[in-house]
């Protein structure tokens with residue numbers, strides 16, 4: 001690849017990064033709004049209502065508030081680690097968007113190892129959480145960071161196993177070719193062939209993105225706010241944005257792998273991709289506002305005792321079928 | 325085998341939960357959008373809000389109070405302060421009579437102070453809305469208002485000159501025989517001359533002891 | 536930036552700290568209390584201050600924890616952040632003036648406290664109560680118990696990380712509060728029982744409302760069960776967590792759902808029947824499991840039993856006065872003597888003891904708060920559990936801090 005890097009392709013990537021940043025920012029706002037509206041409707045209240053028609057500007061107002069707030073660092077926190085953590089949480093996430101094929105034409109950077117790139121960079125998140133918890137010199141933060149590490153490391157494995165099953169089946173790690181091999185109709189999508197992998201992926205994705213019911217690193221009733229206890233203003237805002245960006249990535253990858261990406265029964269295109277991603281995101285919100293939080297040992301038990309063996313079995317079965 | 329069924333039943337409980345929240349998602353909300361909407365006046369009617377004086381039937385601007393001070397001593401928190409109205413100035417004839425009586429060495433007969441309060445102040449910020457004052461008042465001069473939208477920005481906002489409040493309320497009711505349905509949040513300091521038809525004062529003075 | 540030295544040189548009121556030249560352990564330096572929470576034998580353990588501002592200590596409870604990883608080596612609840620001297624206030628106010636305080640001791644089951652105090656005064660002064668008032672007391676007190684349990688239910692689920700149930704509980708609780716407002720004029724801190732009766736008589740609207748509310752709540756309970764009680768995550772979170780054996784219950788004097796969840800069928804309404812409770816047909820739910828889930832199930836069953844009592848009471852509500860004609864004036868004097876009256880509150884046995892020397896105000900009033908004893912066993916119960924379990928146990932004890940601190 002290095003030989004073929006031209007000015008054009010660099011420009012393309014830079015433009016894509018800018019585009020992704022805008023996309024993530026806008027989507028962050030949209031998702032915060034959606035999350036609060038979903039929570040509101042589930043709880044039979046209006047949710048945001050006052051700022052703008054139907055409270056549509058509430059997220060913008062909150063973002064402005066966060067930007068305007070003073071950044072406070074605890075007295076004995078490590079300044080370098082403390083400030084590095086939110087940056088590290090947010091910016092690597094942008095890279096994850098590059099290989100995502102929104103549509104055949106709308107792909108930031110169509111690398112043939114896209115899946116690998118995403119899985120590799122997703123690991124940065126846990127480092128950020130660890131730094132945040134460790135650097136802020138707060139006991140709740142520390143406990144949250146310890147949880148984050150154990151959880152992320154554990155859930156990465158079944159996630160990988162589920163992804164591997166698809167990669168096996170398709171024989172490629174390029175996201176756009178994975179979509180290309182799937183048909184237009186729902187029963188031609190990979191979910192029909194690999195329902196177990198889909199379930200494992202979805203659950204592990206919840207675990208990876210620290211979403212309820214697996215939001216243990218920030219379990220507010222136990223650890224007040226876990227790893228980001230000490231963050232204020234945009235420090236907190238970055239974590240917040242990163243969480244939503246991670247959710248989008250997880251749902252996008254899920255869409256690509258299992259739900260036929262940009263393909264739909266009619267009029268293939270980016271809208272199908274987005275519609276599927278948003279449906280998954282809504283489902284994640286739905287889970288959050290329905291279930292209690294699991295306990296930490298249960299979380300790990302679920303992973304090691306159920307997801308991992310099932311993932312391995314699924315992979316073996318896939319390999320077996322492929323061999324036939 | 326049994327454990328597998330158990331697991332499936334366990335997982336099914338999650339689906340049931342999702343179905344319930346999903347169903348609730350589609351139902352309309354129950355929030356009352358204050359200030360665009362308010363709770364029904366009926367639901368506020370039985371609320372024991374800050375106490376207020378009740379006027380005479382014939383003269384609604386004048387309280388029934390006879391300044392007996394029972395409420396002052398009954399109140400657990402000392403929110404009420406009542407003073408008697410001063411005795412009226414003796415007329416020249418009476419003055420003469422007093423002077424004569426004093427000259428004779430008798431006890432002069434001065435005009436008695438009226439059985440009415442001179443001032444009647446109430447500190448809502450101390451009140452626990454217990455109702456002791458309402459119960460002890462021998463002439464039923466105290467009742468609970470049902471002002472549920474009371475706000476203030478400083479403590480003094482909640483110290484009411486009840487006589488002025490009563491007068492204003494009576495005037496407002498006179499000006500507008502039908503009480504406005506929408507009492508606005510108000511806790512204007514009583515010293516400030518409020519407009520006669522201030523909507524906040526038109527809420528009906530209902531003693532809580534209904535039925 | 537900050538060396539350990541600057542820390543040590545920080546002024547501290549901790550006497551033990553200065554004894555060995557600065558607080559040897561900066562983890563537990565701080566206020567006077569923390570100094571007495573001595574570091575355990577394990578050097579690697581972490582001392583964590585949970586509260587007084589913490590989302591799941593429900594108010595201003597503070598729990599000092601010694602953690603080994605996330606396991607709790609030692610736990611110690613610290614009280615006193617909400618002490619308002621209610622007992623002292625009772626000594627300087629006459630009984631009628633002290634009544635409003637009873638709405639504020641336990642704001643969730645205020646009417647039980649109303650009742651305990653009113654009952655003690657009535658017993659001492661020999662005041663009679665009309666039958667209708669007794670029934671009205673039963674109805675409002677049971678309604679209040681349900682509202683307390685509903686709020687507990689929502690808040691407990693909040694502790695366990697589910698946000699939605701509390702909103703559903705509030706939806707139903709709101710109707711309850713509307714009903715109670717009809718009778719008492721307030722929505723939370725009721726002060727509506729009077730010596731010799733109740734403050735207001737039941738209006739037809741109230742009777743009607745109660746008649747409608749009982750089936751309404753009954754129809755909602757299956758939804759609560761399906762959404763929460765049967766949820767596998769919840770069951771795994773609280774089943775077999777926080778086991779309180781019956782002997783621990785008796786040692787600490789715990790009562791209410793905490794005792795009944797451990798299989799001890801002690802309920803003041805049954806054990807020492809007061810008022811007209813002996814006329815109703817209801818059960819005292821108990822569970823043998825002794826865990827948090829058992830306490831949870833007891834409370835859910837109690838909601839149903841309370842509904843049963845309310846239903847019977849509203850149907851047999853006798854006509855008559857709501858205040859006894861010979862009820863004393865608010866400024867009456869208590870005769871010299873002592874009396875004790877206990878009622879069953881939502882959290883357990885509420886007792887009020889009054890000693891009077893015949894003066895204007897009682898000589899001494901003692902309030903027995905059930906939450907205090909219930910919380911006391913937390914230290915023993917939480918040992919060896921996970922931090923998340925501690926939250927689950929604390930929640931299952933259903934604490935109301937103002938009641939514990941009084």
Ligand code: SF4
Nearest residue numbers: 399451452454455457
């Ligand atoms: S309601 Fe109670 S506290 Fe308020 S003024 Fe009357 S007696 Fe005092």
Ligand code: SF4
Nearest residue numbers: 389390392393395461
């Ligand atoms: S309001 Fe009633 S109790 Fe108070 S001083 Fe006047 S008459 Fe007496």
